[in-house]
Amino acid sequence: MRSKTVKVKYRLPNQGAVFHFVIYATDLNVYDKYQWKTRKYGKETGCIWRKLHLAVDISIYKVIAAEVNLASVGDTEVLPIFLNLL
Template sequence: MRKHGKEKRCILRKLYLAVDVSYDEVIAAELSLVSVWDNEILPILLNLLQRKIQQVSADGAYDTRACHHVLKNKGITHSIPPRGNAGY
């Protein structure tokens, strides 16, 4: 701030990747602002894909009813651990 006279704010972004682990290739990517929740990106990534997805692995941020509903409708099995505050 002393050197340039005013504060320069950085705009943070998050990059989401869909990876085919059998071929080690990125098959879809989505860039969003930090204000977007992780579970909002899953349907967008799945709609970008042109191929049949058999299985999705994700972290606890994707353990929501909406994500489970999207995966069930597309016939995709998933391995998503429960969130830390998850209930029965």
Template sequence: MRSKTVKVKYHLPSKGAVAHVVIDAIGLKVYGEVEWKTRKYGKDKRHLWCKLHLTVDMFTHEVIATEVSLVSVGDNEILPTLLNPLRRKDTASQC
């Protein structure tokens, strides 16, 4: 049985406070049943695309947050989710 979603949890050690971030999105073509049907039965007009949104620390190149969405979801809808990890407390400043 295949799962429609996969939850991946990862935790990277923090390298301190993040001063500058770069946020970008890229389109990803999802390969699967549609391509098989296209090869077998001819051209199909449906193609599944999704977006990979990334938040990256500009200086350390550490990936701060990732989110995958449908292509119809606007970047402004994903932005709060991408910025949530930046609200973490810097443990070095509390010592």
């Protein structure tokens, strides 16, 4: 499946030094092309869950970095990635 291999990284152009930022994470349900089978035949297909991690600069209230990972990846694993980007 494509959603298992695609890595999404987002970074805004550098707007100066970032002193304080907050990491926020939310779960996303990714629908695949076979969801119509569930509606038509009532068969259970495995849901695909991903986690969106956002780094928000609290001084300007803007998203400065984002990353989509597996649902099992925690904030502590994404923190070093965000620190390398900033």
